[in-house]
Amino acid sequence: MKDKPRILWVGTNPGGGGTETHMITLCSALADVGAEVHVFVHPQGKIAESLATSQVVLHFGIFRNSADLRGMLALGRLIQKLRPDRMVGSFSKEYWPLALLSRLHGCPLVLFRHMDLRLRPSTRWLLSRWPLRLFAISEYLRGRLIDQGIPPARVEVLMNPIQLQEFHRDEQARQSFRQELGVNDVDLLVGFVGAWHRGKGVFLLADAIDAAHAQNPRVHGLWVGGGAHEEALRARLANKPWHHVLGWKNPVMPWYSVMDVLALPSIEPDTFGRVCLEAQACGTPVLGADMGGIPESFAVDRSGLLLPTKGERGGRDTILRLVADIPLRQRLAAAGPDYAQRFDADVIARNFLAILLP
Known part of the structure; x- marks a missing residue:
């Protein structure tokens, strides 16, 4: 040796x-x-x-x-x-x-x-x-x-x-980018990061955000990524100013701090949810599908909440719960970095x- x-x-x-x-x-x-x-x-x-x-x-x-x-x-x-x-x-x-x-x-x-x-x-x-x-x-x-x-x-x-030194809370980015997007502190910005692919649940998430926004206009969507179904997703989100469609961003790290919660609503099994770890390391709660290995990527009910995998109603209700319960969001956010440490x-x-x- x-x-x-x-x-x-x-x-x-x-x-x-x-x-x-x-x-x-x-x-x-x-x-x-x-x-x-x-x-x-x-x-x-x-x-x-x-x-x-x-x-x-x-x-x-x-x-x-x-x-x-x-x-x-x-x-x-x-x-x-x-x-x-x-x-x-x-x-x-x-x-x-x-x-x-x-x-x-x-x-x-x-x-x-x-x-x-x-x-x-x-x-x-x-x-x-x-x-x-x-x-x-x-x-x-x-x-x-x-x-x-x-x-x-x-x-x-x-x-x-995960390289934890690459992911941390960035309050300056949060303030400046939210101001550029026209998102207020009282708004709930639901983010997605990754491949814009039907199997990742992007259309289900878009419908859930729309349904939640219809009941509470403080709900917004933030889209970082791109991919096979980008054209169809952009068409679905067009003329809806509460959706902020960015495409790919490098580095992506500051955008985790900009959003209030990251969603990974996959409808086909993922073997893991790396973006969930990245978000938690930045102090951002997650909503993860109850499918595949995604629940292993966050502490269920401590640093994030499970999303149902069928229909936008469950996603809508979870989003509305978060927009109404600021202490819950704060508790979930505070637990994220500790959970990410084990990775x-x-x-x-x-x-x-x-x-x-x-």
């Missing part, structure tokens, strides 16, 4: 979703707590861009699919050069190449599972039988993997990390190393 544990994390997907964010966050934290971290990543991807200024060492390559021989050869040469203590993978198209290379080079393999998708028979066999460590990002996802035939003893849970990336990175390299 080297003075520092040497980790090689492979993730050549160029996107910028939750799996990529998890890899970026945990790799950075592992380096910060003393590991020597190398990554094999797409040269133009979000992961490479985000890790460029970190202590993580970047190596570039691409896996176009699970049978990409060129990608396997390039990664094999890197493994021979680095001799890592552990190799880690996050994307299913790379599971089999990593499994074969780990066996060939005698490098223990760790795989993360993020998506709640039906396992192919070959993937189910790999995750059930191959010598590796398998981590799910939530208890919900662990249960789903077990339901698909993965032996319970094979699936571990590592909490989804601190440095703590989780140390736990991860202790599990892998006792």
Whole structure:
């Protein structure tokens, strides 16, 4: 064993979703707590861009699919050069190449599972039988993997990390941006951050905000993000001045302080709710759907409230409850930062190393 544990994390997907964010966050934290971290990543991807200024060492390559021989050869040469203590993978198209290379080079393999998708028979066999460590990002996802035939003893849970130093309450942003939006202190600004996709419940939330606004005009909506159903959502919100449609914002952190509550009203199961953690770290209560792994991302009835997953009436009533009960909002907001602390990336990175390299 080297003075520092040497980790090689492979993730050549160029996107910028939750799996990529998890890899970026945990790799950075592992380096910060003393590991020597190398990554094999797409040269133009979000992961490479985000890790460029970190202590993580970047190596570039691409896996176009699970049978990409060129990608396997390039990664094999890197493994021979680095001799890592552990190799880690996050994307299913790379599971089999990593499994074969780990066996060939005698490098223990760790795989993360993020998506709640039906396992192919070959993937189910790999995750059930191959010598590796398998981590799910939530208890919900662990249960789903077990339901698909993965032996319970094979699936571990590592909490989804967040870089807490990047998220904090910003009262100056709250005052200035709310003034620009024309939102008063007495108004309730319900925010959404993320993909504008039907499965995320964006249309259900829009209807709930409209129904609440019809009964109390102090209710407003704030929309940060974009995506597959952006055009339809913008059309739904057009000519409704109580909706403030911003699109993507970078950084997003100040906007959590601008809103009074963050809503994640998904109608299809999410394996976790990272935006809920980010909002709580900024002292903003959350409304999370009672579905998938979302309830694991906040303290139900302490830092947030559950949302029903069908019909806008339940969402409307919850929003109206919050606009009328300021002490409740204050209690939920005060509990958020403490809850988010348990997902601190440095703590989780140390736990991860202790599990892998006792």
